[in-house]
Amino acid sequence: MSRNRRTTSLRDSETRLTESDKIECTGSWDAIEWTQIDPVVSRPVPHGLSDFLYEAEEVIAEGYGVLVNTDEAGTLFVTNFRLLFLSEGSRDIIALGTIPLATIEKFSKIVIKQLSGPRQYDKTPTRRLLQVIGKDMRIIVFAFRPRSKQRRAVFEALLRCARPTRLWDLYAFSSGPSRFSNASPRVRLVNEYLRLLGMKSHISSAKMIEDGSFTLSNDWWRISDVNATYDMSATYPFSLLLPKSIRDEDVLQACKFRARCRLPAISWCDARTGAVLARSSQPLVGLMMNMRSNADENLVGALCTQLPDGKRGRRKLYIADARPRKNALANGAMGGGSESSSNYFQSEIVFFGIDNIHAMRESLVRLRDYLDTHGTKSSDGMSSFLRHGGWTWGGGNLSSMSASVSTLGDSGWLNHIQNVLAGSAWIAARVAIESASVLVHCSDGWDRTTQLVALASLLLDPYYRTIKGFQALVEKDWLAFGHPFADRAGMPSLSGSDVELPRQSSSSNFPSSPMRQTPGSFPSQPLMASQTHTSNNYSPIFLQWVDCVSQLLRMYPFAFEFSSAYLVDFLDCTLSCRFGNFLCNSEKEREQYGVSDACGCLWMYLDDKRASGGSSHVHYNLFYDPSKHEGPLLPPAAALAPTLWPQFHLRWSCPSEAQAGEVEAQCRNMMDKISELQKAKDAAERKARETIATMEAVKAEIRSEKQVSSSAMNLARKISRENNIIKRAIQSLGCRIHVSGNDDCTINIESNLPDRITSTCETGGSLDLYDEKMDVPISVTLTHDNGDNDDVPGNPILRVCENLCPQRTVDGGCKWPDAGCAQLESQFVGLRANYDAFDRLSIYDSYFQPE
Numbered sequence: 001m002s003r004n005r006r007t008t009s010l011r012d013s014e015t016r017l018t019e020s021d022k023i024e025c026t027g028s029w030d031a032i033e034w035t036q037i038d039p040v041v042s043r044p045v046p047h048g049l050s051d052f053l054y055e056a057e058e059v060i061a062e063g064y065g066v067l068v069n070t071d072e073a074g075t076l077f078v079t080n081f082r083l084l085f086l087s088e089g090s091r092d093i094i095a096l097g098t099i100p101l102a103t104i105e106k107f108s109k110i111v112i113k114q115l116s117g118p119r120q121y122d123k124t125p126t127r128r129l130l131q132v133i134g135k136d137m138r139i140i141v142f143a144f145r146p147r148s149k150q151r152r153a154v155f156e157a158l159l160r161c162a163r164p165t166r167l168w169d170l171y172a173f174s175s176g177p178s179r180f181s182n183a184s185p186r187v188r189l190v191n192e193y194l195r196l197l198g199m200k201s202h203i204s205s206a207k208m209i210e211d212g213s214f215t216l217s218n219d220w221w222r223i224s225d226v227n228a229t230y231d232m233s234a235t236y237p238f239s240l241l242l243p244k245s246i247r248d249e250d251v252l253q254a255c256k257f258r259a260r261c262r263l264p265a266i267s268w269c270d271a272r273t274g275a276v277l278a279r280s281s282q283p284l285v286g287l288m289m290n291m292r293s294n295a296d297e298n299l300v301g302a303l304c305t306q307l308p309d310g311k312r313g314r315r316k317l318y319i320a321d322a323r324p325r326k327n328a329l330a331n332g333a334m335g336g337g338s339e340s341s342s343n344y345f346q347s348e349i350v351f352f353g354i355d356n357i358h359a360m361r362e363s364l365v366r367l368r369d370y371l372d373t374h375g376t377k378s379s380d381g382m383s384s385f386l387r388h389g390g391w392t393w394g395g396g397n398l399s400s401m402s403a404s405v406s407t408l409g410d411s412g413w414l415n416h417i418q419n420v421l422a423g424s425a426w427i428a429a430r431v432a433i434e435s436a437s438v439l440v441h442c443s444d445g446w447d448r449t450t451q452l453v454a455l456a457s458l459l460l461d462p463y464y465r466t467i468k469g470f471q472a473l474v475e476k477d478w479l480a481f482g483h484p485f486a487d488r489a490g491m492p493s494l495s496g497s498d499v500e501l502p503r504q505s506s507s508s509n510f511p512s513s514p515m516r517q518t519p520g521s522f523p524s525q526p527l528m529a530s531q532t533h534t535s536n537n538y539s540p541i542f543l544q545w546v547d548c549v550s551q552l553l554r555m556y557p558f559a560f561e562f563s564s565a566y567l568v569d570f571l572d573c574t575l576s577c578r579f580g581n582f583l584c585n586s587e588k589e590r591e592q593y594g595v596s597d598a599c600g601c602l603w604m605y606l607d608d609k610r611a612s613g614g615s616s617h618v619h620y621n622l623f624y625d626p627s628k629h630e631g632p633l634l635p636p637a638a639a640l641a642p643t644l645w646p647q648f649h650l651r652w653s654c655p656s657e658a659q660a661g662e663v664e665a666q667c668r669n670m671m672d673k674i675s676e677l678q679k680a681k682d683a684a685e686r687k688a689r690e691t692i693a694t695m696e697a698v699k700a701e702i703r704s705e706k707q708v709s710s711s712a713m714n715l716a717r718k719i720s721r722e723n724n725i726i727k728r729a730i731q732s733l734g735c736r737i738h739v740s741g742n743d744d745c746t747i748n749i750e751s752n753l754p755d756r757i758t759s760t761c762e763t764g765g766s767l768d769l770y771d772e773k774m775d776v777p778i779s780v781t782l783t784h785d786n787g788d789n790d791d792v793p794g795n796p797i798l799r800v801c802e803n804l805c806p807q808r809t810v811d812g813g814c815k816w817p818d819a820g821c822a823q824l825e826s827q828f829v830g831l832r833a834n835y836d837a838f839d840r841l842s843i844y845d846s847y848f849q850p851e
Contacts, residue, residue: 061157063150100576138652182601198271235482243302257293281445322448357539366411375653424455
């Protein structure tokens with residue numbers, strides 16, 4: 001079918017597809033005919049669905065059906081991001097039936113006729129099925145009502161949305177960066193280079209990248225901007241870590257001797273010993289294996305620096321070829337090949353025998369079919385192997401499944417995992433034990449090379465076993481060094497001038513798993529339609545590497561900060577293409593079209609999820625203890641026996657086994673309970689502290705009130721005692737006291753005085769008495785109105801003072817010095833005397849003279 005040429009501008013509205021470019025598959029598996037379909041039209045959001053939709057997610061089509069895997073009815077929605085199944089009973093999303101469109105590997109329509117009787121074949125109603133196969137190990141089947149056209153609506157929506165021909169039709173561009181904006185990946189790459197050089201005090205910035213001031217160095221290595229414009233190699237990063245002794249001019253010469261100009265560059269280095277882990281593509285030695293390059297040999301030789309600690313000589317160089325030896329020799333027919341140890345100083349060539357991307361792809365397909373066949377939620381809806389009460393998975397130990405172990409072994413997936421693990425462990429041992437330098441390559445240097453280098457770095461450097469370091473490792477070795485994520489995921493890319501993803505017949509791809517038949521059914525009719533991966537370059541290379549990381553996590557549970565759940569979520573986000581980090585095939589493409597600015601960031605999304613759960617979040621490894629593994633991890637060969645990754649491989653086909661028996665899951669449940677108890681304890685302690693504080697405040701108030709009350713009581717007792725004393729004292733003078741209702745006080749003085757003294761509160765005077773019975777000084781003060789007549793003769797108060805004062809002398813003086821009691825309104829000397837004056841008395845004073 002002819003196609004219109006596309007421009008590479010993401011913003012040019014003229015690049016929109018015309019009606020003739022919209023195609024639909026309406027043939028069978030072997031003969032596919034393409035016809036025109038209608039453009040995508042969004043539909044109103046059904047009631048109750050908006051709560052489940054992401055930002056900028058729109059409904060394209062819907063249909064009522066049954067999820068055959070679980071025999072659950074519901075509504076199937078096709079949005080611009082995913083296939084979403086909403087249960088009719090619970091009105092909640094069913095995880096098994098919900099899959100991002102980018103995660104769908106292929107889908108097809110299937111028709112099955114049930115056999116009711118030998119002569120009723122033509123009258124038997126058919127089952128309309130839609131099979132969806134995912135890259136995440138699931139095979140799901142939906143059944144629809146015959147002649148309802150609902151399956152057709154869903155299928156056509158999938159044709160339009162699941163395989164967009166243009167990159168910017170992906171949901172990642174529709175949702176935008178939102179709150180998960182992506183900082184510059186180039187800044188983070190330079191910061192990682194600075195860490196490797198031992199220059200942690202230097203921090204890169206966007207300004208440093210723009211003005212080129214990031215080209216720093218240490219004694220051995222330097223950061224080079226020779227590929228700043230991507231002219232040297234379109235698939236290499238803008239900055240490279242190279243030997244300090246090699247000039248940029250020599251680098252430009254050396255790159256011509258390597259496939260796709262992917263010259264030897266340093267991926268990891270030991271700033272303490274000078275050992276390096278380098279990567280490249282295959283050398284172009286030609287068919288006769290006799291082509292050489294002095295620039296390339298000098299560059300590789302510069303990786304062998306002097307040995308540390310005063311040892312004489314230079315370190316050894318290992319050249320690790322990830323391919324089988326026969327494959328490396330076969331590449332010589334196309335100009336490639338492998339190095340000769342005689343051409344490179346003090347070197348040794350090693351072949352790891354890891355198969356190519358096509359073998360990995362077919363292996364994963366066989367494993368997925370096997371798990372679907374024997375899973376508890378099989379895509380055929382039957383009571384399958386485990387549903388019949390057969391064997392269990394045994395937490396990855398399949399030795400009990402004697403009838404099925406051979407089938408799992410035939411998939412070859414675990415063998416491939418073991419080969420990658422063994423090669424990475426061998427590389428890490430050469431660097432850690434021998435302090436040697438290792439150069440790793442395969443054919444193009446972006447698949448098997450990346451797997452080995454990234455896994456060996458993970459073993460060598462504890463920093464990469466943290467969450468932050470894991471991000472730096474993935475961004476450096478997988479993204480910056482140009483792993484073709486778009487091609488390996490079967491998504492549109494921007495390579496060259498063609499921005500359209502070509503469509504091919506499914507016959508050119510690996511076969512899918514056949515639909516198993518229910519008892520009493522005819523074989524299914526030819527597939528009415530199919531949509532598969534359109535590129536033969538699709539391969540689960542990155543998934544395989546993450547699987548290897550999970551194997552190391554199982555072997556060393558104390559060495560990794562992140563958990564297996566983190567790896568599953570990370571892999572799901574990568575396969576879904578919801579974020580822009582893993583789009584396109586190279587750093588150049590992502591920078592050229594501004595993917596980082598236009599799309600959200602996966603790392604920010606994962607950080608936000610962890611922040612919501614704190615240190616107890618499921619992404620954190622509960623057993624992480626960095627003190628136990630401060631150096632490199634060097635697993636013995638006997639430990640490299642991989643098993644199925646339950647959390648990923650079995651979560652759809654056998655979800656109970658993916659969780660059962662897991663020590664981490666049990667420990668996490670206990671930690672959750674402990675966390676809840678700790679929260680309850682904290683709340684109780686907080687409430688107890690508040691109660692204690694309240695009680696202390698009440699006690700303080702009570703003590704204060706008690707003190708006030710005690711003072712008042714003492715004062716009252718004192719006043720009462722004084723009142724009684726005054727009353728008796730006045731009565732002893734022959735006076736009677738009467739207090740009227742209007743507070744007027746009347747004192748009647750009756751004594752041997754020649755005259756009766758009557759005084760009211762309007763008159764004034766002062767009486768000083770001493771009560772011998774109470775032995776208490778008594779003070780009686782009488783006030784009067786005649787302030788100006790204090791010395792008036794005949795004043796009754798003065799007569800009282802003269803007659804009653806025991807200290808008064810005959811001549812009118814006072815026996816007590818400074819008493820002043822003869823003055824009106826003063827006090828009697830017997831009641832409040834100046835006892836300090838007693839010290840000034842002389843023995844000859846008149847006080848002691850007889851009267």
